[in-house]
Amino acid sequence: MAVVVSKEEIGKEEIEKFYQFCKNSINTEVAAYLEACVRCGICAEACLFYMGENVAGRIDPTLTPAYKADLLRDIYKENYTFWGRIKKLLGFGVKITPEDLKEQVKLVFYTCTNCDRCTKACPMGIDTPRLVSIVRGALTYAGLTPKDLAEATNLSVEKGSPLGVDVQTFLQRLEFIADEYEVEIPIDKAPSDYLYLPSSIELMKFPSSVASAVKVLNRSGVKWTMSTIAHEATNFGLFAQSREVTKEMLRRVLEGAKALGVKHIITPECGHAYQSMRFVAPNIFPREWNFEVINIVEFIEKMIEKGNLKITKKVLKERSTLHDSCQIGRRGGVLREPRKILNMLAEDFKDSVLIPEHNICCGGGGGVLVIADADYYRQKAFISKMTLFDKVGAKTIVCYCANCMLALNKGSQELKRDYKFVSIVELVAEALEDQS
Amino acid sequence: MDVALYDFVRGPFLRFALFVFFLGIAYRFFRVVFLGLPPDYARPKGNPYYMAVKKILIKPTMGWTFNEIFSRRAVNYVGGFLFHLGFIGLTFLVPAHALLWQEITGLPMPTMPNIISDILAYAALGSLVVLTVHRALNPVLKLLTGKDEYFANFLIAIVLFTGLLATRWAGSGYVWLLSLHMLLADLLIIYIPFSRLSHFIYYFLSVGFMGWNAGKRGVSF
Amino acid sequence: MFKNMESLYDLYKNKGYSRREFLRSIMLLSATLGFPPSMFPDVVKALESRPKPAVIWLEFQDCAGCTESFIKSTSILPADVLLDYISLEYHETLMAPSGFYAEESKKEAIEKHRGRYILVVEGSVSPKDRGVYCTIGGKSNAELLQEAAEGAGLIIAVGSCASWGGIPYAYPNPTGAVAVSKLLKGKEVVNIPGCPPIGDVIVSVIAGYTITGKPPELDSLGRPKAFYGQTIHDRCYRRPFYNAGRFAESFDDEKAKKGYCLYKLGCKGPMTRNACATIRWNGGLSFPIQSGHPCFGCSEPDFWDRGFVYTPLSVVEGGFGPKEALLSVTVGAALGAGAAYLNKKLRGGK
């Protein structure tokens, strides 16, 4: 079984592996990004980690997104460009020390959530998350994944979920939810059109979210089910950028979906679950992956359009704003839908950004949340997120990703703030509550 | 003397510089293009091709919408915009330059009057100075900047400056200044493919990819 | 024949001109030479008293165009005064004697005016193959030049041929023609280039020497600064159109008729130093640009070999058109593809 390791010692072999991985990951797109950077540093102002430090009164230039890709850039140069090659031949090539790799771990695992905001601000359109992912992959390949992340990743491979939710726990939790919230949950029901996968974060930490999703699904009147094979939506392989883990997790989803013969997969309120199933899976299983993958928010919007769901009640009275999940929103294209739904649900909804794509990340995405060493940076990132909440003066923040909610809650508590974070699906369920 | 230099810099040397430039730029561009891309089987949510073209066309005007970044980095945005406007405008539309482009491309080129080129030159030169100073002072930029950037800025500044001097205040030193301007411009043309100044060609790739990704994901930005 | 003691004023009087007319000519001359007004009395005195200059005019590989230009110079001195004043002791095209007598009279003049006479050389010199390509009275042109230059008070090379080599010097230069100054190393030569140069300039320089007894102030190429200090473009009356970006596109389009700048038609004014735009030709009547033809830089070294008469100045000499651009792009693309292929090979991995 593929496992991700977290070594303490960094030796020659690790450095070599890191180097080779970086070198082998270059293609046209990556090379174009690496070449195009004009060193303008505008991306710094877009990155929530840098901004957070800045708001807190410190400037840490190493948090600039462009800088996070600089080692990769150097490796690219000496292997793909004429001058770089000559320099290398003359002995002026990059020399990577163990300290350098430690810094890279900090840069790409602690201070980047792959949120894609810098891409949108960069005048050259450079996709820094793409580059960061390569460095992450290289570090994972070299066995230098941060400990917490490696553990969670391995757990998900072994037990089926990063929180250690195996099939048994899964069923127990569902039973508990069914009882507690008085909902009927179809499991392994064939034939079905839709397969709904919860994320274990919701399952364990926000059971009401799962219950709400179930309520919404039930009410929409489609034929849907959950699966005991494909019972986990999250995919930590994406965080660690381990292709093996990603593939293994997706294989389970694929098997479960195939076994049930569904056409559509509904991903829960989980950013990278959507990302992995919508955009990554088709490339890993180009032939078998024939499903339409939609997010639960998209699903709700579709059902509203179709008339299967009707929202008539404004359940949110106070001033509220929306927090976008980067992987579903900015990187997934589901930005219009939550706004539309929220406008139906909230009386005083005020968007904190002019353009939805500009929203700031929660600071916990990309696995940053589970890495204890990254807490300092995550808290700083929360400060920049807070500026948006405070700008519109909202205390109630609607989210559509459980991981975001977790990270935001944590940040809010750590910094002793009184923001309230609610899930959009829960709001929808509430609005549908006493309709018959 | 000066005319001999002038003939050299507008003759063989310019020819050489142009060869180096076109060859180098094409080399750099295609060296990247032919690296290849893995296929992408994910069904796009929008129209990637349309978005790629659209982004290439309008991306430079979109930075302004990020207003909080804009407010922090007005120097970069305004300075960068003015500089590029000036530099590109001058490169293509000053009559003497336009005629050169006309010869190179074989297409008719519009020209602009001196008064506009003067304004552009002052704008470009001024913003370049400001941007360079900013580069030297801002901690983020200090970290990102290497010798290449300063050298390039210096070279461009002095090309602009000599050009401005030649057309404006040269008096009897006109031919000298013009030759100097052209000599430096030749050097700049040669330098472009070897430096980050060639970002203009990668712009099409990287912004194209960015637009392609945006189209794939169905986002507008 | 030798009426050398006459001064300019004497000549004017003899020819029946008034003093007023004399003074007007001097005023013009001083202005042309760029003398300050305070010098005016001295100039008048000099031209009243100093004897007229003795000139020996040698022609080598030339076309006599400079001579033509010179004798047609009428804006400063009236036609009948000009040739009397500037006493041409020897000039193959203009003098009456010929053959042996002519050579004799030259010798005589050199002796008589040694150290004072002005040597004007028209045409380039050809020292190649011991000078066989241009001989007079059995002597090679280089030899004749040395002979005449030795005792000269002032040496003037008129025309682009004498100044730079000109047309004989142009590729492939079969006679090995060179500029006068090349053969007279160590001697000061005043170059008055142009094809031909403006006659008034030649006259002014000669008269200026009589006034000051010194050669005029020269630039690094030996040209009098007073006439070659500025480019045509600097003083061109079409300059406002250039500044406004208005150009004639062809010789007879609307824009040409409106008198727009001729840059696009190949005007070399911006790099040509000459006085055409200020003194003009034919008694200040006009000059090429005024008559609608671009300046083609006849007074600049090697103008003939440049050969881009009707292509704009900024266009690459030697040519760099779409073909060349395409060629270099193709080569670059091929190299780029090759590099990418190698890189991919060396990349390994997936």
Ligand code: SF4
């Ligand atoms: S993707 Fe987001 S977190 Fe990462 S560098 Fe860019 S802005 Fe910062």
Ligand code: SF4
């Ligand atoms: S904004 Fe883009 S071009 Fe500028 S430094 Fe960052 S990555 Fe480079």
Ligand code: SF4
């Ligand atoms: S016509 Fe020639 S000299 Fe006159 S302004 Fe135009 S370019 Fe200059």
